[in-house]
Amino acid sequence: MADIMTLGFEAAAGGVFGIIGTALGRVAGFFERRQSHIQEQARWGHEYKLHELNMQARSQETEMELALVAQSGSWTGLEASIKADAALGKSSLWVINTLRLVRPVLTLLLWAITAWIFLRTQNEGIAEAAVFAATAATLWWFGDRAPKSSISQRS
CATH class of the missing domain: 1.20.5 (Single alpha-helices involved in coiled-coils or other helix-helix interfaces)
Structure with a gap:
C-alpha cells in the first residue's frame, strides 16, 4: 500500500506542479502581452508623431508653392504691363x-x-x-x- 500511496502522492504532486507551471506560464504570458502592448503603443505614438510631421511638412510645402505662384503672377502682371506700354507703336x-x-x-x-x-x-x-x-x-x-x-x- 505504501507504494500505491506514494504513487498517488506523486501523481497529486505532479498535478499540483503542473497546475502551478500552467499558472506561472499564464502569468508570464500576461506580462509578455502587457509588454507587447506597451511596445505597440510606443510604436503607434511614434507613427502618429511622424504622421503629424509629414502633415506639417506638406502644409509648409503647399504654402511655399502658393507663395511662388503668387510671386510668379505678380511678375507676369508687371511683364504684361511693360509689354502693353511698349506695344503703343x-x-x-x-x-x-x-x-x-x-x-x-x-x-x-x-x-x-x-x-x-x-x-x-x-x-x-x-x-x-x-x-x-x-x-x-x-x-x-x-x-x-x-x-x-x-x-x-x-x-
Whole structure:
C-alpha cells in the first residue's frame, strides 16, 4: 500500500506542479502581452508623431508653392504691363506724351490725397493704409522703368 500511496502522492504532486507551471506560464504570458502592448503603443505614438510631421511638412510645402505662384503672377502682371506700354507703336507725339504723363500725374494726385488723409484723419489705421497704397502704386507704376539698353532695342 505504501507504494500505491506514494504513487498517488506523486501523481497529486505532479498535478499540483503542473497546475502551478500552467499558472506561472499564464502569468508570464500576461506580462509578455502587457509588454507587447506597451511596445505597440510606443510604436503607434511614434507613427502618429511622424504622421503629424509629414502633415506639417506638406502644409509648409503647399504654402511655399502658393507663395511662388503668387510671386510668379505678380511678375507676369508687371511683364504684361511693360509689354502693353511698349506695344503703343507709332502715334502722334502729343498722344505719346499724354500717355506718358498719366502715371506721374496720377502719382502726384495719389500722394496729395495721401498727404491730405494723413493730415486730416484721426485714425492711424486709415493713414497707414493710405501710405501703403500710395507706396505700392508708386513702386508698381515706376518699378523697372529704366531705359532699355541699345542692344535689347535692336532685337
